[in-house]
Amino acid sequence: MRRNYLYKYILSGAARSIVILSILTVIGCSDELETTSKTSLSSATVFSTEARIEGLANGLYKSLKTANLYSGYLILYGDLRAEDFVCRTENALTGGYVWSNTFTNTTGDIANTWGQLYAAVNNINTFIDGVSISNVISEAQKNHYLGEAYFLRGLAYYHLVTLYATPYTKDDGASKGIPLRLLAENSSEHNDLERSSVSDVYKQIIQDLDNAERLLPESYETNLLNTTRAHRNTAIALKTRVYLSKGEYTKVVDEAKKIVPQTAAPFSATSGVHSALQEDITTVFGGNYTTTESILSFPMTSSDTPLGVSLSETFYANRIDYVLNSSETGIISDKSWRENDRRRSFVVFNQNIGQNTLAKYKKVSPSVDYVPAIRYSEVLLNYAEASASTGNVALAVQLLQAVRHRSDDTYEFSADDLAAGQIISTIAKEKRIELLGEGLRANDILRKLETFPSKPTLSSMNPISVSPNDDNYIFPIPNSEIQTNSLINK
Amino acid sequence: MKKGLFIIGFAIAPLLAAAQNLITGHITDVRTGEPLIGASVIVKSEKGRGVVSDIDGNFKLQTKVEAPLTLRVEFVGYRALDVDVYDFEEPVEITLRENYNSLSEVVVVGYGTQSRKEFTGSISSINGADVSQRPIQSFDQALAGHAAGVSLAASNGQLNAPSVIRIRGVNSISLSSLPLFVIDGVPVYSDDISTNSAANNPLSDINPSDIESIDILKDAASTAIYGSRAAGGVILVTTKKGRSGRAVTHYNGWVSFTNAVRLPEMLNAEQYTALKNEAITNANNIDGGNRSLVYQLQKNSDGSIVDTDWKDYVYRTGISHNHNIDISGGTENITYYFSVNYSNQQGIFQGNNFERKGIRFNAEDRITNWLTLSLNSNYSSSFNESPDTGSRPGSSMSSYGVTRLALVLPPNVGAYNEDGTFNVNPVSGTLGSGANNSSFPLYNPEARLALTSNTSDNSHFIGNIKFVLRPVKQITWTGQYSLDRINNESTSFASTQLGSGASSSGGSVTNITSRFINEDFNTTLGYDDIFGKLHKISLLVGFDYQHNTTNFWGARATKESDDFFRYYQGGWANVVATGNQIGERNYISYFFRASYTLSDRYFLTTNFRRDGNSALAKNHKYGNFGGLSFGWLISDEPFFKHALSKDAISNLKLNASWGRVGNGNITNDYSSFSLYSSSLYGDASTWDISQQGNDNLSWETSSQTNIGLSFDAFKDRLHVELAYFNNNVDDLILSVPQSPSKGIVGNSILSNVGSMYNRGVEFSLNYQVLNNKEWKWNVSTNFTYLKNEVTALSGDESAIISYTGSGSTNITKIGYSVGSLYGLKTLRVNPENGQRVFLNGAGEEVQYNGLGKWTYLDGRTAKALSGDDYYVLGNALPKWYGGIISNTEWRGFELNFSFSFAGGNKIMNRSKSTITDQIFFNNSTEVLDRWTTPGQDTNIPRLVTGDRYSFGGSVPISEHVENGDFLRLQNITLAYNLPKKVLNNVFIKGVRIYGQIDNAFILTGYSGVDPELSANGNSNTTPGVDYNTGGYGRTFTFGLNLTF
Missing domain, CATH: 2.170.130.10 (TonB-dependent receptor, plug domain)
Known part of the structure; x- marks a missing residue:
């Protein structure tokens, strides 16, 4: 029989190497089980350098930028529940149930928004723990970071309490609110936690924002950071909104004065970042996202685009799930909002679909419109309402006109509109016009205990109107929380 | 299994007896047609007359016995055969069938x-x-x-x-x-x-x-x-x-034709338009609204109406062919097997293709009588291509999933406009609206087919080299190194043109390349000996080291500069990294096995293993596992032999075993760590919590008991096996749900908390109905009964709710089987008003008007149903299953069929929710039986536009839970082997032609496409859900096998 000797030689050589290898391997692989990730840091090392802590601080903002939060849906929910938008497409997944007010405790929007806000809260609580004991950053840096963390926690809890709890104004916060999680959670413990009262939640929000005001820097080095990271005036601005939701108008006035010290136009902050209205509102949307008018916005870049469907796609291009309500109940039908008003440029008629669309967010592929969280004109209107409510109608008129005249400088409000009994609803209407599509409408309805009005439909979604005593006046506690937190309904 | 490959000798000296008659013959394997070397042939009536077949399977036997006589043919691992010989002129053709159950195997x-x-x-x-x-x-x-x-x-x-x-x-x-x-x-x-x-x-x-x-x-x-x-x-x-022996070459090839079966019948354009508008009218009647009737028939310019059957654009007859050539052979010291393969297959979905080019080389060399080396290697280059069929886990609700599109797209619009362009919506790129005054969020499958592609391509090597060293007879030392390496490239492309689904981002292409390397090294040292003829001992110690790495990287490019580009290598404006991942997993194991056999009747085996797994938490990486088993060959006991003849019952054997194994197959290589990942906030880099770890993450363990009994009866014609098993799985690693308000990533932490069991019996039977030279008929069947129950989870009340799409379809709960079906309980359609009647969580009957209003049957307002009102709707795991296989041969013809069956489970037919959904979706013709008049008894409620509850559109309902029992004819084959005579003087040794039908038919009460579909793939917690899942085709195959 013929043998291939080369073949045999190779095989026996291989055999010899296997024998040697086998001995080496048995001896030599004790550390082989200690593998670690090459793409992620473990909790043990993430607080170990200054740069990483800066990254963690940015991470807090990032955790508020998820799909259901400041990627855009949080803004969306604020507008959809009311009457200014109409659902056009057969898409129940992008806020459709919120729009029609027919959500249940298993609706994705309800569960996801809750989960993502609390995920941000836990990120913040974990960060507070880590920074507090850090010895790689200075005391000043520590305070700065803690200030940002407190501010963001206040913001997150403000959204939670306004979305998921009975409005404070209904019973002075006596109702059950939401669970107040203030400790970092990193184990299977503590699933059960009762809801704190609405008033206790607000107490915590205000405490966090007061701390933030004390600890935050007055300003940053760049306009970008002044818009995308919290500074002292950011905390103050948010407080005007929070106190308004509580109906504590004198507090709103006290806070607003800090950043709106003037009693007549032009208004602007005089300390910290000099927040002020821009001459042309269209600058703020698409022109320059980092003016002093944008007190806090969430940045979008081509490498950090919105998660989920962007506001521009929801309102303006490609999908256009929601168009402006063109019937008489929609704000765009308001006669006082004149054609020459610069804000009318945000109402664009789309020939293809034969509907009016909102054109505040227009950038697609990639969707890089910044998502606004707090704008100076809101502060002015908050201040106006609070002033009017506390008897200072003259100042209220000044503030109201500052907002209107910026976009329609020849408009004169009628005496009736500005009368003491009427000016508050005039301010409310101005807010609908000025802040259309910026997510503030639902809160204004809720804190005034008004009814979410009925509206037309362009799809098979059937919207319903809900009044303060109806089940769906506020978002229900998600079923997933009920299933895992036995004290939630206690 | 390995058959006796080495035959001690095949040159038997010619028998010296004065023989009058010479019988010649040829023995082959019935399946492969290969000659069987070393099979023994004796004349039954003549003691001591025997020969074995030679290297070509031929034998010559001289005998004094006159015809007719009976030959007994035996070969290790094959069924013995009696062959009647009537004359000595012709060579006797004998085919043997392998015996898979014999104890000598x-x-x-x-x-x-x-x-x-x-x-x-x-x-x-x-x-x-x-x-x-x-x-x-x-x-x-x-x-x-x-x-x-x-x-x-x-x-x-x-x-x-x-x-x-x-x-x-x-x-x-x-x-x-x-x-x-x-x-x-x-x-x-x-x-x-x-x-x-x-x-x-x-x-x-x-x-x-x-x-x-x-x-x-x-x-x-x-x-x-x-x-x-x-x-x-x-x-x-x-x-x-x-x-x-002599080298053997085989060719086998087949061509097949596959079609989709059991698709539901959908409404045509006129029915669709009428019913959808009826649903709107009904809604207006209920709430006094004035919704307009948005659905309109579309007319072609010749006046005909547009009536599209979307199935025509999604399904096709898949034509496939496959070719294989192998060459094998060897000398007494070296054996080899070499094969090449080409397969080109088309699926039932347009654009679903598979191609494989493979090559294999196996060789074994007995270098010396104490050293053997063997080498196996396989290389394949394979290619997969498919549109989104909506069938892969997580894609049930994909707006591209063609299984759903084929059914639900409106039939009153076309795939093309009259000018030949794709009918797409000018704003969104979804399907165009035609004459309907509504926009559709789903895509035109014909446009998607042309404008997108998804491919996944493997370059895959599997190989090993092994030595067996036997310095003395009792000691065997082995070592083996093996490598499994896959380089995969998955690409997906969507054009910038409207209709692709990516027009809003200017087109996109994603390339992800991944590398999987699994290396294994093991060595064993064995000792086998027999003492005093009664005590047989076998010991084995060993070591095994596995090293697994995964490495993914990829990029997604958007905004193509020209719609010419279909590849990443074209011109694209934005590129971002995607799909990146690096992982490493190592296993280290030491093991030991000892077997003891007493008197060839009592068998005892014990084994022990210490396993280390790098994916588990520090200090919990090692686990100790092992088992003990014993066997008793009762039929060899003297008392048994006295009591029963060997022809009645033989090989009666009892087996019993207990053992404990571990499971540490966590998907994530770093599960125990709390991790932070980097991303971007605008332009600033961030660190974010990405995973909550658990410092105590350890092994799942499974304690398994097995008791088995097997015996042969009726002269070994019947073989029966019975087994009882009980597997208790403890320390199950569960994603323990955390209350979402804790803000833990994914709202869960992996922990070792749960327990469950699988208990059951197995039965299998093999009966040789006929076995003679002309007729061979063998029937086998197997049956398994199984019960699964979860006995512990993280807390007494806790349950794991699992989702298919956005609906919570399954629940894993103590006292129920894993992944039981879960949803709202429906009772009937109220004949008075056509509303679906539900049972709420409190056990009260409530009805739904289709427009958000829930009432009790007396009209009082009821609370809207929610997650609190869900019920467990049934066990989703088959409780019994098995198969029936029959093989018949007659004069070169073969007729084989195999059935499979299963049942005792429920199926959530979510696909039915899809095809009865009251949004713009087209409905199946069963909706024609809808409620229209008071007093009407039907199970289809009144149609109300936007009703997502009564038809299960957004929530799983018990109306769509059906029995999963079925019997399927998996395969039926008719083959013909050309007689040797015909081929006598040709170089071809064997020809077999065959035709077969796969998935020939299914008997089932299930109304969906197929009771075995799984919308969630291999998921343990969401079994039994059929949700827009693509069904199996029926395949007709024609094949040819040649042996040279």
Whole structure:
């Protein structure tokens, strides 16, 4: 029989190497089980350098930028529940149930928004723990970071309490609110936690924002950071909104004065970042996202685009799930909002679909419109309402006109509109016009205990109107929380 | 299993007796047509007259006995055969069939082989011939119904979809329940590795024709030697090896035609338009609204109405062909097997294709009488391509999923406009509205087919080299190195043109390349000896080290500069990294096995294994596992032999085993760590919590008891096996739900908390109805009864709710089987008003008006139903399953069929919710029976536009829970082997032609496409859900086998 000797030689050589290898391997692989990730840091090392802590601080903002939060849906929910938008497409997944007010405790929007806000809260609580004991950053840096963390926690809890709890104004916060999680959670413990009262939640929000005001820097080095990271005036601005939701108008006035010290136009902050209205509102949307008018916005870049469907796609291009309500109940039908008003440029008629669309967010592929969280004109209107409510109608008129005249400088409000009994609803209407599509409408309805009005439909979604005593006046506690937190309904 | 390959001698000296008659003949394997060398042939009536067949399978036997006489033909591993010989003129053609159950047969067990007699665990064996000629992509697809205790089905009808395989039930909740696949000693990847919609099961890189046999290890005592990776059972695949003797060459090829079956009938354009408008009118009547009737028929310019059957654009007749050539042979010291394979297959979905080019080389060299080296290697280049069929896990609700599109798209619009362009919406690029005054969020499948592509391409090597060193007779030292390496490239492209789904981002292309490397090194030292003829001892110690790495990287580019580009290498404006991942996983194991046999009747085996797994938490990486088993060959006891004749009952054997195995197959290599990942906030880099770890994460353990009984009866014509098994799985690793308000990533933490059991019985039977020279008929059947129950979770009240799409379809709860169906309970349609009547959580009957209003039957307002009102709607796991296989041969003809059956489970037919949904979706014709008039009895409620509850549109309802019992004719084959006479003077030694039908028919009460579909693939917690899942086709195959 013929043998291939080369073949045999190779095989026996291989055999010899296997024998040697086998001995080496048995001896030599004790550390082989200690593998670690090459793409992620473990909790043990993430607080170990200054740069990483800066990254963690940015991470807090990032955790508020998820799909259901400041990627855009949080803004969306604020507008959809009311009457200014109409659902056009057969898409129940992008806020459709919120729009029609027919959500249940298993609706994705309800569960996801809750989960993502609390995920941000836990990120913040974990960060507070880590920074507090850090010895790689200075005391000043520590305070700065803690200030940002407190501010963001206040913001997150403000959204939670306004979305998921009975409005404070209904019973002075006596109702059950939401669970107040203030400790970092990193184990299977503590699933059960009762809801704190609405008033206790607000107490915590205000405490966090007061701390933030004390600890935050007055300003940053760049306009970008002044818009995308919290500074002292950011905390103050948010407080005007929070106190308004509580109906504590004198507090709103006290806070607003800090950043709106003037009693007549032009208004602007005089300390910290000099927040002020821009001459042309269209600058703020698409022109320059980092003016002093944008007190806090969430940045979008081509490498950090919105998660989920962007506001521009929801309102303006490609999908256009929601168009402006063109019937008489929609704000765009308001006669006082004149054609020459610069804000009318945000109402664009789309020939293809034969509907009016909102054109505040227009950038697609990639969707890089910044998502606004707090704008100076809101502060002015908050201040106006609070002033009017506390008897200072003259100042209220000044503030109201500052907002209107910026976009329609020849408009004169009628005496009736500005009368003491009427000016508050005039301010409310101005807010609908000025802040259309910026997510503030639902809160204004809720804190005034008004009814979410009925509206037309362009799809098979059937919207319903809900009044303060109806089940769906506020978002229900998600079923997933009920299933895992036995004290939630206690 | 390995058959006696080396024959001691085949040159038998001619018998010296004065012989008058010379019988000549030829012995071959019935399946392969290969000559059998060394088979013994005797004349039954003549003591001591015997010869063995030579290297060509020929024999010459001289005898004094006159015709007619009977020859007895025997060969190790084959069924003995009696052949009647009537004259001595013609050579006798004898074919033998392998015997898979005989005790003398050798079975492959972990790190070695044992005879079935000594084997005391539980094993099922399948002949490679059962898979080699089927029109399949990977061998696992052909195993359904072939082995007791093994439940197996492809998860959907897309080509190369991974199979759902359960050996003795679901053995984990969070970790994979898939068995470990070991090919020639190499543990290989078996999960879908594609990163897009083209399914890619890497087992398809193994050419089914190369498979010699498949052994399935089912109990802990058998699998424990594979330790940590064996909790789901082990499937051992042995590929073909050469045999000493003249080289044999085979060609086999087939061509097949596949069509979709059992698709529902949908409304035509006129019916659709009328019913959708009726639903709007009904809504207006209910709430006094004035919605306009948005659905309108569209007319072509010639006046005809547009009436589209979207199935025509999605389905096709898939034409496939497959070719295989192998050459094998060897000398007494070297054997080799070499094969090449080409397969080109089309699925039933347009654009769903599979191609494989494979090459294998196996060789074994007995270098000296104390050293043997063997080498197996397989290289495949394979290609998968598929549109999104909506069948892969998580894609049930995809707006691209063609299975759903084929049914629900409005029939009153066309795929094309009259000018030949695609009918798409000018704003969104979704399907155009036609004359309807509404916009549709789903896509035009015809446009998607032209404007998108998804591919997944493997370059896959599997190989090993092994030495066996036997310095003295009693000692065997082995060492083996093996490598399984896959380089995968998955690409997906969508054009910038409207209709692609990516026009809003200016088109997109995503390329992800991934590399999987699995290296295994093991060495064993064995000692076998017999003392005093009664005591046989076998000892084995060993060490095994596995090193797994995964490395993914990729990029997504958007905004193409010209719609010419279809590849990443074109001109694109934005590029971002995507799909990046690096992982490493190591296993270290030390093991020991000892077997003791007393008097060839009493068998005892014990094994122990210490396993280390790098993915578990520090200080919890090692686990100790092992098992004990014993066997008793009762029929060899003297008392038994006295009591019963060997012809009545023989080989009666009792096996019992207990063992404990671990499962540490966590998907994530770093599960125990709390991790932070980097991303961007605008332009600033961030660190964010990405994973909550658990410092105590440890092994899942499974304690398994097996008691088995097997015997032969009626002169070995009947073979019966019975087994009882009880698997208790403890310390289940569960994603323990955390209350969402804790803000833990994913709202869960992996912890060792749960317990469950799988208990059942298996029964298999093989009966040789006929076995003579002309007729051979063999029937086998197997049956498994199984009960699964969860006995502990993280808390007494806790339950794991799992989702299909956005609906919570399954629940895992103490006292129920894993992944029981879950949803709202519906009772009937109220004949008074056509509203669906539900049972709320409090047990009260409530009805839904379709427009958000819930009332009690007396009209009082009721609370809207929510998650609190869900009920457990049924067990989703088959309680019994099995198969019936029959093989008949007559004069070169073969008729084989195999049935599979299963039942005792419920199926959530979410697809029915889709095809009765009251949004713009087209409905099946059963909706014609809708409620229209008071007093009408029907199970279809009044149609109300936007009603997402009554028809289950957004919530699972019990109306759509159906029985899953079925009987399927998996395969029926008719073959003809040309007689040897015809081929006598040709160079061809054997010709076999065959035709077969796969999935020939199914008997079932299930109203959906198929009761075996799984919308969630291999998921343990969401079984039994059919949700827009693509069904299996029916395949007609014609094949040809040639032996040279």
